[in-house]
Amino acid sequence: MVALGFFAFCGGMIDAAVGGGGLVQVPALLQALPQHSLSTVLGTNKLAVLAGNVSSILSYLKKIKVVWRLMLPTMASAFVFSFLGALSVSLVPKAIMEYVVFFILVSMAIYTFAKKDLGRVHSNIQCGTREVLLGIFFGGLVGFYDGVFGPGSGSLLLFIFVKYFGYDFLNASASAKLINLGTFSAALLFFIPSGNVLWVIGGWVAVCNMAGALTGTFLALRYGSGLIRILFLFLLVFLIGRMGLSILL
Numbered sequence: 001m002v003a004l005g006f007f008a009f010c011g012g013m014i015d016a017a018v019g020g021g022g023l024v025q026v027p028a029l030l031q032a033l034p035q036h037s038l039s040t041v042l043g044t045n046k047l048a049v050l051a052g053n054v055s056s057i058l059s060y061l062k063k064i065k066v067v068w069r070l071m072l073p074t075m076a077s078a079f080v081f082s083f084l085g086a087l088s089v090s091l092v093p094k095a096i097m098e099y100v101v102f103f104i105l106v107s108m109a110i111y112t113f114a115k116k117d118l119g120r121v122h123s124n125i126q127c128g129t130r131e132v133l134l135g136i137f138f139g140g141l142v143g144f145y146d147g148v149f150g151p152g153s154g155s156l157l158l159f160i161f162v163k164y165f166g167y168d169f170l171n172a173s174a175s176a177k178l179i180n181l182g183t184f185s186a187a188l189l190f191f192i193p194s195g196n197v198l199w200v201i202g203g204w205v206a207v208c209n210m211a212g213a214l215t216g217t218f219l220a221l222r223y224g225s226g227l228i229r230i231l232f233l234f235l236l237v238f239l240i241g242r243m244g245l246s247i248l249l
Helices: 002-018 022-032 038-061 068-087 094-114 129-148 153-165 169-191 199-248
Strands: none
Touching (some): 002 022, 002 038, 002 169, 002 199, 022 038, 022 199, 038 169, 068 129, 068 169, 094 153, 129 153, 129 169, 153 169, 153 199
């Protein structure tokens, strides 16, 4: 339980800054709970990351100005399509999804390395109909992916906000957390009624995840977009390596 708490803290800290904390927390849960099904492990993880996500959002909202006209429809779209993705999980071949996401991650990494100023300056968002429709589209796309597969969805959202909406990395990270609030909630609509949440263990992991999330948010707000950009690139390289090995093996 102590080791599980440590990994939950690390997962929450990474997730609060750049997303991808599940890559730390889920393997730790799988090791700690070998007697439970994968659905129970994932359900327990979603409970914890939702708690961490809420705590980081509350910290971000004190410092970051949110464009609610863009966020609300994007969150709604992510929620609905995450739910639909969970329903379709048995219909979408995960092998194909891995190849697609691997290609996207490589493209994101190359583009971010090449564009040295990407995400360093926050633009004043002109949120018209085009931006709202783009938000609904991307929210639905990433939401569906999160429901079907999941790894790296927070990082995908962060990149989308930087590339297509002119956010800096700090504001993009905060906005990605709001979208993930919808996707995590939708997933729990499946896991809780089906009894796939271990409440005691999930509660402990949630507390540690929240502590990590508050630490990660503090570091992100203290050191700004420069730090998040560096962490984002490290995470992309890690994701690419992990998914590349999975595809090859």
